[in-house]
Amino acid sequence: MSTTSTARATSAARDAATASRGPGIGAVLAVEMRKILAQTKTRVIALVLVVAPWVFILLVLHQDRLPLETLYGRYLKVSGFATPMVVLVAAAQWVLPLLASIVSGDMFSAEDNHGTYKTILTRSTSRNAIFWGKTLTALVTTGALILLLGASSLLAGLTTVGAQSFVDVGSGGVSPGHGLWMVVGSWLSVLPPVIGFAAIALCVSILTRSSVLGVVVPVVVGLVFQMYTFLNAWDTVRHSLLNTPMNAWRGLYDNPSYSAPFWHGLAVSAVYTALFLAVGYFAFRNRNVTEG
Amino acid sequence: MRGWTRNVATAAAAGVIALTASACTPDTTRARVEADVPPTFAKAYALSERLQGHGVVRPRVTKTECHSSVNTVQDSGPGSWDCELSYTVNGKPTKASLLILIDALACYQALDGEHRDDTIKDRATGATLPDPKAGFDGCFNVYDDKTNTSKT
Numbered sequence: 001m002s003t004t005s006t007a008r009a010t011s012a013a014r015d016a017a018t019a020s021r022g023p024g025i026g027a028v029l030a031v032e033m034r035k036i037l038a039q040t041k042t043r044v045i046a047l048v049l050v051v052a053p054w055v056f057i058l059l060v061l062h063q064d065r066l067p068l069e070t071l072y073g074r075y076l077k078v079s080g081f082a083t084p085m086v087v088l089v090a091a092a093q094w095v096l097p098l099l100a101s102i103v104s105g106d107m108f109s110a111e112d113n114h115g116t117y118k119t120i121l122t123r124s125t126s127r128n129a130i131f132w133g134k135t136l137t138a139l140v141t142t143g144a145l146i147l148l149l150g151a152s153s154l155l156a157g158l159t160t161v162g163a164q165s166f167v168d169v170g171s172g173g174v175s176p177g178h179g180l181w182m183v184v185g186s187w188l189s190v191l192p193p194v195i196g197f198a199a200i201a202l203c204v205s206i207l208t209r210s211s212v213l214g215v216v217v218p219v220v221v222g223l224v225f226q227m228y229t230f231l232n233a234w235d236t237v238r239h240s241l242l243n244t245p246m247n248a249w250r251g252l253y254d255n256p257s258y259s260a261p262f263w264h265g266l267a268v269s270a271v272y273t274a275l276f277l278a279v280g281y282f283a284f285r286n287r288n289v290t291e292g
Numbered sequence: 293m294r295g296w297t298r299n300v301a302t303a304a305a306a307g308v309i310a311l312t313a314s315a316c317t318p319d320t321t322r323a324r325v326e327a328d329v330p331p332t333f334a335k336a337y338a339l340s341e342r343l344q345g346h347g348v349v350r351p352r353v354t355k356t357e358c359h360s361s362v363n364t365v366q367d368s369g370p371g372s373w374d375c376e377l378s379y380t381v382n383g384k385p386t387k388a389s390l391l392i393l394i395d396a397l398a399c400y401q402a403l404d405g406e407h408r409d410d411t412i413k414d415r416a417t418g419a420t421l422p423d424p425k426a427g428f429d430g431c432f433n434v435y436d437d438k439t440n441t442s443k444t
Contacts, residue, residue: 066422068408069393069401071429074422078414164417169399171336171428229396232370235319235434238396247397250431255335260435 028133053153081166081179083157092246097197097222104138104201105214112209150187170255186249192269193245199273203280318368323440328432336428345415351379368441370394399431
């Protein structure tokens with residue numbers, strides 16, 4: 001048996017032993033959440049996400065013309081529920097993948113940058129708990145920031161325009177209650193593909209040990225996906241790209257509605273997430289801790 | 293090992309064949325456009341009338357013909373489309389020429405060229421709004437069976 005495989009076996013045995021008595025995923029999650037919430041980066045992003053929708057709708061209300069070329073854009077002055085929908089249409093292409101990358105891209109590589117892996121990987125906490133604790137922290141934080149943007153957009157729309165009856169994408173009128181449900185459902189529906197982008201960022205962060213690459217690579221991947229969409233090439237290939245599920249909610253709230261794109265997008269997101277988290281997990285598990 | 297390699301190669305070949313076969317069907321087809329635009333136009337028209345306080349007025353679309361301005365050979369794909377609609381309102385026949393701007397994600401903005409900047413007054417709020425029947429949004433399901441791209 002080689003030295004490497006002996007070390008891995010020892011690591012696995014130690015993990016199995018510590019998993020039963022050491023701090024678990026919950027403890028790691030709590031520590032990592034405290035760390036990420038204390039970061040200036042996170043606070044600045046949250047502030048921008050809260051303020052941006054208000055600036056947007058106030059600028060729209062201040063001018064005569066409306067963004068007619070954007071879904072729901074023509075209804076921005078009709079109902080406050082249009083604001084979060086227009087923000088989602090715009091954010092789904094660039095902002096949401098970027099958010100996932102910024103939050104997740106240095107989740108693991110930051111330990112490399114600070115030289116702290118020796119410290120955390122030789123403590124009583126198992127690698128399994130550290131991996132899933134850090135991963136959950138990234139996903140929870142990304143999800144919370146996205147929902148913060150959605151909530152701020154909704155509040156901005158309702159405050160400045162009002163909670164009038166809304167119009168769905170098929171030009172059918174809907175009650176304010178249903179409009180609220182449309183906003184909540186559509187924002188929740190983008191979380192699976194965003195988690196997919198976060199999984200790519202986490203994987204790159206582990207493999208390259210570089211925070212820059214952890215943030216940049218998923219953004220570039222998203223850019224390539226976008227370019228493919230603009231190229232108007234094979235539609236079947238585009239259906240398997242991670243940016244397509246970002247827009248699957250459009251069918252859910254069409255009139256009449258259809259859910260096939262949503263379920264297809266859910267499957268695509270699940271494949272990306274499982275694949276990149278699996279690669280990241282095995283790379284992290286087999287990492288040689290003596291390297292730092 | 294040899295069997296494992298053969299299985300992977302077979303699966304990969306099957307995947308490529310399936311991908312190639314399905315890739316021949318574009319998302320944006322004439323059948324999908326012609327199926328989605330008329331009912332959406334009718335709802336937008338009704339919404340416009342309702343906002344103006346004219347009660348329930350819903351047009352009956354009697355004929356629709358849509359063609360791609362970009363891919364004129366196959367009549368498919370995103371981009372600019374032209375739709376001619378014939379409809380009746382309270383028995384009176386009327387026509388509308390719509391410019392349909394379809395994106396790669398199977399959603400579109402429909403604009404009535406002559407009236408695209410028309411506005412209406414919302415009777416309930418008094419606000420001046422873009423006329424819904426002069427411009428409206430729509431999306432269509434790319435997983436349905438409306439795959440016909442015939443020009444005729």
